[in-house]
Amino acid sequence: MSNLTWTIGDVRVTRIVELEMASGGTFLMAEATPDAIRRIDWLAPHFAEADGRLKMSIHALVIETPSKRIVVDTCIGNDKPRQIAAWANMQTRFLEDMTAAGFPPESIDVVLCTHLHVDHVGWNTRLVDGKWVPTFPNARYLMGKAEFEYWRDEGDSEVSDAQIFADSVQPVWDAGLVDLVAPDHQVCAEVRLVPTPGHTIDHVSVAIASGGHAAIITGDFVHHPCQMAHTGWASHFDYDKGQSSATRRRMFEDFARDQTLVIGTHFAAPTAGRVIKDGEAFRFEV
Ligand SMILES: [Zn+2]
Structure with missing residues (x-):
């Protein structure tokens, strides 16, 4: 499998895929029926099937700056007990693929979670001898302070949320690897967080700027x-x-x-493009 990469000035971003899928859109958005999707004629072939199903991807994005190696969002992970059957006890080669792409886990400096949902925190940890341990032992894990506190406190009300926090967030916290940050945190010279709330209470996107070029990693x-x-x-x-x-x-x-290069966290290949004004709405040009 070849990995998609993008260059933004002195920065490179590489996509490492965990899972790709095509499914009916109403599982995600009530309005996204096959008919409604087919009426958006620029979605196919990259982002929709001819029958109106949505094509999507779960992937991590590795940012390489001159000084830092940053992983944005850590997918679903292996061996995790999960309610969604297709995501339960997964056994993918994600870590091997990441290493083969030149990013062994111990080489990662920063792990960034745009938010703490199940498909964004999974590889924060892995199962070793029956225990959840940090996958990236030399990294600082950056999480929004309000986001962390919400899931720490609210997670108890839903068994599945509590499980996700317990196996994928608490172990990196207990290892002392978490930095709770503001939603506009500057990560390094080229990378900063941008508040994009609504999907979760303290959701962030990741802005990259270098050499007069700009990109954003959306999150959800x-x-x-x-x-x-x-x-x-x-x-x-x-x-x-x-x-x-x-x-x-x-x-x-x-x-x-601003002609920003938009790299979608769940966008199927080619995953990145430009947003174009289209009447009262927008379209995506790849
Ligand atoms: Zn997601």
Whole structure:
């Protein structure tokens, strides 16, 4: 498998895929029926099948700057007890693929979680001799302070959320590897966080700037490019649907104006492109 890469000035971003899928969109957004998806004619072939199913991906994005190696979002992980059957007790070669791409776990300086949902924290830890241990032993794990506190305190109310926090967040906290940060935290000269709340309480995106070029790693304020055509299509999993819709409109306006390279956290290959103003809405050009 060849990995997609993008260059932004002195920075390189590499996509490491864990899982790719095509499925009916209503599992994610009520409005995303096959008919509605087929009516957005620029989605196929990259982001939708001809029958109107959505093509999506779960992947990590490795940012290499002149001084740091940063992993953004750590997918689902292996061996984890999970409610979604296809995500339970996974046995993928994700870590081997990451190492083969030139990124052995011990070489990672920073792990960044855009938010603490199940498909963004999984490889924070791995199972060794029956215990969850940090996968990236030399990394600082950056998490939004309000995001961390929400899942630490609210996670108890839902068994599945408590499980996710317990096996994928608590062990890195206990190992002293977590830094709780503000949603506009500057990670290094080229990389900073951008607040994009609504999907979760303290969701962040990751902005990259180098040599006069700019890119953004979305996280889940947008799950799929169909939300550029319909910014009001909110995910069932959005914490505040009004806020997530406002965030999408605001961010897409900025990206269209600034010609930002947009790298989607769940966008199928080719995964990155430019947002173009399209009447009252937007489209994605790859
Ligand atoms: Zn996600």
